[in-house]
Amino acid sequence: MNGSQVSVPLSVRLRLGHAAVQHLADQIGVDLLHIKGAAVDPSLRPSTSFGSDVDVLVRPDHVARLDRTLRDHGWRLYSTFEFGSPFGHAQTYTHDAFGYVDIHRFFPGIRLAPGPAFDRLWSDRGVVDIAGVGCAVPSVPAQATLLILNAARSSRVHQWDLPAVWNDATDEHRAEIEALIAELDAPVAFAAATGGLERYRGERDYRLWKVISEGGSRSAEWRARVRAAPNLIAAAAVVARAPLVNVDHLAHRLGRRPTRLEIVAEFFVRPARAIGEAWRALRRRGASG
Amino acid sequence: MTRLRPASGVAVVEEGGVVYAASLPDGPIVVLDGGAAAIWVEALDGPRSTLADRVAAITDAAVGDIRADVESFVDELVRRGLLTEREPDRDRSAAARG
Numbered sequence: 001m002n003g004s005q006v007s008v009p010l011s012v013r014l015r016l017g018h019a020a021v022q023h024l025a026d027q028i029g030v031d032l033l034h035i036k037g038a039a040v041d042p043s044l045r046p047s048t049s050f051g052s053d054v055d056v057l058v059r060p061d062h063v064a065r066l067d068r069t070l071r072d073h074g075w076r077l078y079s080t081f082e083f084g085s086p087f088g089h090a091q092t093y094t095h096d097a098f099g100y101v102d103i104h105r106f107f108p109g110i111r112l113a114p115g116p117a118f119d120r121l122w123s124d125r126g127v128v129d130i131a132g133v134g135c136a137v138p139s140v141p142a143q144a145t146l147l148i149l150n151a152a153r154s155s156r157v158h159q160w161d162l163p164a165v166w167n168d169a170t171d172e173h174r175a176e177i178e179a180l181i182a183e184l185d186a187p188v189a190f191a192a193a194t195g196g197l198e199r200y201r202g203e204r205d206y207r208l209w210k211v212i213s214e215g216g217s218r219s220a221e222w223r224a225r226v227r228a229a230p231n232l233i234a235a236a237a238v239v240a241r242a243p244l245v246n247v248d249h250l251a252h253r254l255g256r257r258p259t260r261l262e263i264v265a266e267f268f269v270r271p272a273r274a275i276g277e278a279w280r281a282l283r284r285r286g287a288s289g
Numbered sequence: 290m291t292r293l294r295p296a297s298g299v300a301v302v303e304e305g306g307v308v309y310a311a312s313l314p315d316g317p318i319v320v321l322d323g324g325a326a327a328i329w330v331e332a333l334d335g336p337r338s339t340l341a342d343r344v345a346a347i348t349d350a351a352v353g354d355i356r357a358d359v360e361s362f363v364d365e366l367v368r369r370g371l372l373t374e375r376e377p378d379r380d381r382s383a384a385a386r387g
Contacts, residue, residue, distance in 0.1 A: 008318050012302045012309045016318060019300035023313040073314050097316030131300035133313070 010052070010099070014038055017054040017098035019133035024073060030066045031059040033121055034135045035104070036150070039128060041140045044147060044165050053092070053100035057121070057138075057146075060114045063105050067091070070101075079248040081105065086221065087153075109149035109189025111205070111230070117184055141176035144169070148177065149186060152193035153212045166194055204228050290336040293363065296373040303330070310371050319371065324348070328362055332372060337363070 008016075015038050025032050037051040058066055071077070075093035078084075078100065084091055087108040094100050106114035124139040138146065144165040151161050169177070181190045191197045192209035200206045205228035211221045250258045295301050295310070302309045308321040308329045321329050324344075331343045341359045345352035366372040 007320055008309060009304065012304055013318070015302050016300050016309065016311045016316075020311070020314050020316070023298060023300075027314070074316075095316075097311065097318050131302045131311075132295060133300055 011038075011050050013097075013099045014050045014052075014054055015131045017095070017101055018135055019131040020095070020098050021054060021056055021070075021101055022130070022133050022135045024069050025066065028065055028069050030062040030069075031118075031122060032056045032062070032066070032136065033118075033125060034128075034130070034137050035107075035143070035146050038130055039135060039137045040143055040147070041128075041137075044140065044144055044161075053102055054098075055090075055102045055104065057104045057107060057118065059118050059122070060105050063103065066103065070103075075101065079252075083246040083248040086225070107146060107149060108153055109186045109192075109209075111185040111188075112183070120180075120183055141173065141180055144173065145177050145180045145184070145186075145190075148193045149189050152189045152209060162193065204230075290338060291374050291376060292335075293332040293337055293340075293367075293372045293374055295333070296370050299371055312370055319369070325362065328359055329366070329372075332363055332366075337374065 018034055018038055021032070022034070024030075033056065034054070035057050036055040037053075039055075070093050074097075075095045078092040078094045081088050081091045089106050089108050090102045090104045092100055092102050106117065110117045112120070121138045121142050122136075124142070125136050126139060127134045128137050129135070137143065147161040147165045166174070166177070181187060188197070188200045188203050188205050188209050191200055192213040197206070197210060197213070200209075205224075208221075208224040208228040210216075211224045216224075247258065296312075298313045300311045300313055303326075306322065306326060308326045309318050310321065310329075311318045327347060328340070328344055331347070332340055335343055340363065341352050341356040344350070344359050345355055348355070363372065367374065
């Protein structure tokens, strides 16, 4: 009997990872939906690729409980909500046997509040068998919707999702997706993925999705995030985070936890980088004007 | 007649003739290939009493030569909590009483 970890293919490890996370969730009564990868309905998946990690959307009130339980069972925090992504939506854990899992507390592009949005997706969920464990998944139209919204912020990597889930979809399936986009209040990110983003120039999150889907400087992205915040408190939180050092990324770059001195040094490097981008943008405008 | 099945809380993936089984939630992932994978697959496909005969049939081995090894291997899988034994007749009679 071979207990070796190195001989397990990624596609197998991912499916066992889905099963492991669902098993823990069942034990502690946490609601979560498996999204992307092995959990996606085959009709929406153009290849047999299962991606590189396990992604789950967790009922927001249950996130803290799942976090504690994962840590108790050998899952180590790899990146945090605060620094793991610009949206602050996901936190990544790694496990010696099962690899990586991304815990989502909301899904970028959905403007409906995280709790009601989860309720909506949970209301017509299904169950798929992954490695012998029943895993809760969104309905097929909801899976397509999430893949489209995901494609909006993955300008290169996940564009391959679009042909299967939207471009080749029947009129009936498109209508189901559009109805869900309306319920979840996600029109701008949807347009960023499928076209017609300019129709939303007046929306507060228009610039954000334009930068995300088409690219732009770091400073342009942060300005767009402030503008997209739904209220002053959220905007202040974005501003407060902007100049902070991404300690997670710095740690992975260094291969160890950074020292206080290194964090301070990075603190000054980031604004300098932003000033450099602004300077280059000014020069570009000057050159073209 | 005793049957074998994956124990509760065991996740299993079969891919490319290899069986990967993990005790949840912590693992590890146990990799069974070759004869070990064949025994696992056959173990789930019929009564334990005829398991050695079925494995012999698919491997062209003499049942007398492999019976002890097959039984020993299955005992090990049960001891590790990957497989469990059940009695279908007892299950059915319990259901009938219920």
